[in-house]
Amino acid sequence: MKDRATGRRHWRIGELAEATGLTVRTLHHYEHIGLLAPAPRTEGRQRRYDARDVRRLYRIRALRDLGLSLADIRSMLDDHRAALVDVLRAHRARVAAELERLGRLQTLLDHACTQADRDLDPEDVIATIEAMSRVMRHGSARRNGPASKDAEARWRELGAALQACMKAGEAPSAPRPRALAREALARIVEFSGGDRATMEALAHLRRLEFPKDLAGWSPALMRYLDQAMASLPKTRRAPAGRPSQEEP
Amino acid sequence: MKDRATGRRHWRIGELAEATGLTVRTLHHYEHIGLLAPAPRTEGRQRRYDARDVRRLYRIRALRDLGLSLADIRSMLDDHRAALVDVLRAHRARVAAELERLGRLQTLLDHACTQADRDLDPEDVIATIEAMSRVMRHGSARRNGPASKDAEARWRELGAALQACMKAGEAPSAPRPRALAREALARIVEFSGGDRATMEALAHLRRLEFPKDLAGWSPALMRYLDQAMASLPKTRRAPAGRPSQEEP
DNA sequence: GCTTGCACCTGACGCGACGTCAGGTTGTAG
DNA sequence: CTACAACCTGACGTCGCGTCAGGTGCAAGC
Numbered sequence: 259m260k261d262r263a264t265g266r267r268h269w270r271i272g273e274l275a276e277a278t279g280l281t282v283r284t285l286h287h288y289e290h291i292g293l294l295a296p297a298p299r300t301e302g303r304q305r306r307y308d309a310r311d312v313r314r315l316y317r318i319r320a321l322r323d324l325g326l327s328l329a330d331i332r333s334m335l336d337d338h339r340a341a342l343v344d345v346l347r348a349h350r351a352r353v354a355a356e357l358e359r360l361g362r363l364q365t366l367l368d369h370a371c372t373q374a375d376r377d378l379d380p381e382d383v384i385a386t387i388e389a390m391s392r393v394m395r396h397g398s399a400r401r402n403g404p405a406s407k408d409a410e411a412r413w414r415e416l417g418a419a420l421q422a423c424m425k426a427g428e429a430p431s432a433p434r435p436r437a438l439a440r441e442a443l444a445r446i447v448e449f450s451g452g453d454r455a456t457m458e459a460l461a462h463l464r465r466l467e468f469p470k471d472l473a474g475w476s477p478a479l480m481r482y483l484d485q486a487m488a489s490l491p492k493t494r495r496a497p498a499g500r501p502s503q504e505e506p
Numbered sequence: 507m508k509d510r511a512t513g514r515r516h517w518r519i520g521e522l523a524e525a526t527g528l529t530v531r532t533l534h535h536y537e538h539i540g541l542l543a544p545a546p547r548t549e550g551r552q553r554r555y556d557a558r559d560v561r562r563l564y565r566i567r568a569l570r571d572l573g574l575s576l577a578d579i580r581s582m583l584d585d586h587r588a589a590l591v592d593v594l595r596a597h598r599a600r601v602a603a604e605l606e607r608l609g610r611l612q613t614l615l616d617h618a619c620t621q622a623d624r625d626l627d628p629e630d631v632i633a634t635i636e637a638m639s640r641v642m643r644h645g646s647a648r649r650n651g652p653a654s655k656d657a658e659a660r661w662r663e664l665g666a667a668l669q670a671c672m673k674a675g676e677a678p679s680a681p682r683p684r685a686l687a688r689e690a691l692a693r694i695v696e697f698s699g700g701d702r703a704t705m706e707a708l709a710h711l712r713r714l715e716f717p718k719d720l721a722g723w724s725p726a727l728m729r730y731l732d733q734a735m736a737s738l739p740k741t742r743r744a745p746a747g748r749p750s751q752e753e754p
Numbered sequence: 755g756c757t758t759g760c761a762c763c764t765g766a767c768g769c770g771a772c773g774t775c776a777g778g779t780t781g782t783a784g
Numbered sequence: 785c786t787a788c789a790a791c792c793t794g795a796c797g798t799c800g801c802g803t804c805a806g807g808t809g810c811a812a813g814c
Contacts, residue, residue: 272789272790272791281772281773283773284771286772286793291771300780300781302792303792304781304790304791305792317636320636320639325611328771334628335632338628342628343623346615346618346619346622350619353611353612354612357605360601360605360608363573363601366572367594367598368598370594371591371598374590375591383594384565384582384583387568391571518761520761520762529801529802530761531801531802532800532801534763539800548809549809550808550810551762551763551809570800575800576799576800
């Protein structure tokens with residue numbers, strides 16, 4: 259416990275591990291990659307650490323718990339002139355992005371789970387997941403596009419018009435709902451980029467339950483749209499005979 | 507493009523990769539681990555895929571984008587009788603936990619970044635991060651303890667009492683604030699488990715800025731407490747001569 | 755038929771942050 | 785002096801691929 263030469267407290271590697279909440283293997287690893295300086299050894303080549311090592315490891319652990327990479331931590335601790343602020347800000351941005359991604363994921367998972375609870379066919383559940391996943395991918399891909407704001411506004415207009423029809427008691431097969439359904443269908447085809455799998459997935463989604471946050475369309479409205487679409491004559495949505503997915 | 511034997515559409519591995527948004531290497535990998543069935547080969551041992559493979563890969567990709575492991579995906583797609591609902595629910599729980607963790611992390615990072623913006627000494631910034639990290643660890647560790655609710659309530663009482671003193675215009679060195687500060691100090695010592703590093707880190711935190719969400723203590727109240735503590739006689743907080751961190 | 759050149763093949767190593775043996779050595783308490 | 789825990793090194797495994805390296809297949813133009 260006391261070093262005979264200097265009279266100061268020292269730690270064996272196991273003690274250090276317990277004190278810092280790390281494992282012995284981790285300490286070996288840190289030494290191996292140069293994050294922790296090689297400790298002086300006994301005659302039998304066992305490591306003896308001192309208080310500076312303890313302090314450094316506490317800092318390392320705190321920074322590691324922030325999710326920083328060991329390389330970043332090393333540069334933050336060793337490179338006095340540099341990094342710190344930049345690394346922290348970059349990391350904050352990464353965390354924010356990840357948070358957003360996980361948030362979307364959670365709403366998706368919530369829907370999938372409620373589906374799975376009600377609906378017993380695994381095929382359908384997976385198809386719904388596929389559909390939502392597709393919509394999100396396309397949605398975020400198109401969001402960068404130039405006309406996406408117009409498109410979103412147009413969707414809201416369509417929704418409002420359809421809701422008006424519904425509230426006015428018009429049958430789904432009446433002329434006005436059918437015209438709106440025709441436009442909606444055209445937009446879905448456009449949105450899916452002619453990809454039949456996407457369209458099938460969207461159809462599946464429509465039949466079950468639409469994520470609430472996608473455009474603010476209520477399930478009732480979706481059902482109304484679905485019925486209106488069902489009353490449309492069968493349109494060829496893609497050049498006939500195309501078996502499945504293709505690139506445009 | 508057309509298979510001469512069956513007359514059906516087929517895909518070369520590069521086409522399949524582009525169609526599904528994966529890479530050729532990924533497809534090799536999936537075959538290697540048994541997630542994708544080995545495709546039939548040409549005479550020259552090149553793989554030829556069909557529409558079933560495309561469908562499977564779309565599903566795989568959707569499930570992968572949920573963050574599921576490839577092993578889980580395989581069992582979900584192959585094991586008809588099983589898993590799906592359980593896997594989804596377990597994954598939702600994992601995602602929720604991760605979301606919570608990242609949320610805490612973000613508030614911590616926000617504080618650290620604002621610190622780093624104002625305060626130019628990297629040492630102090632790291633010390634603050636260390637302090638917050640410690641507080642969170644201990645906080646969540648102790649939360650499971652039996653008396654944690656009492657402790658939290660007592661902290662709120664202390665805060666309220668101190669705030670009353672402050673509003674009443676009592677000097678921080680007046681008897682009542684000093685008594686309260688003494689109890690706060692005792693509780694901090696107890697909380698830190700006699701760990702001097704934790705106490706130093708807490709002190710550091712107190713001097714800078716306290717995370718708002720920790721106990722609802724305002725910065726002004728913290729300063730008031732700090733002044734009251736400063737007016738206390740120096741207490742020996744741990745058996746003298748103990749150099750730094752120890753286990754209890 | 756021959757060449758060109760891209761697409762494809764297998765095999766292997768690398769990443770990040772360690773976990774987990776295996777097989778041998780050291781330190782210390784009794 | 786003898787146990788026996790703690791320590792040592794080295795190596796392989798994890799997860800989901802990326803990235804070469806060195807060789808082969810396929811389709812098209814001449």
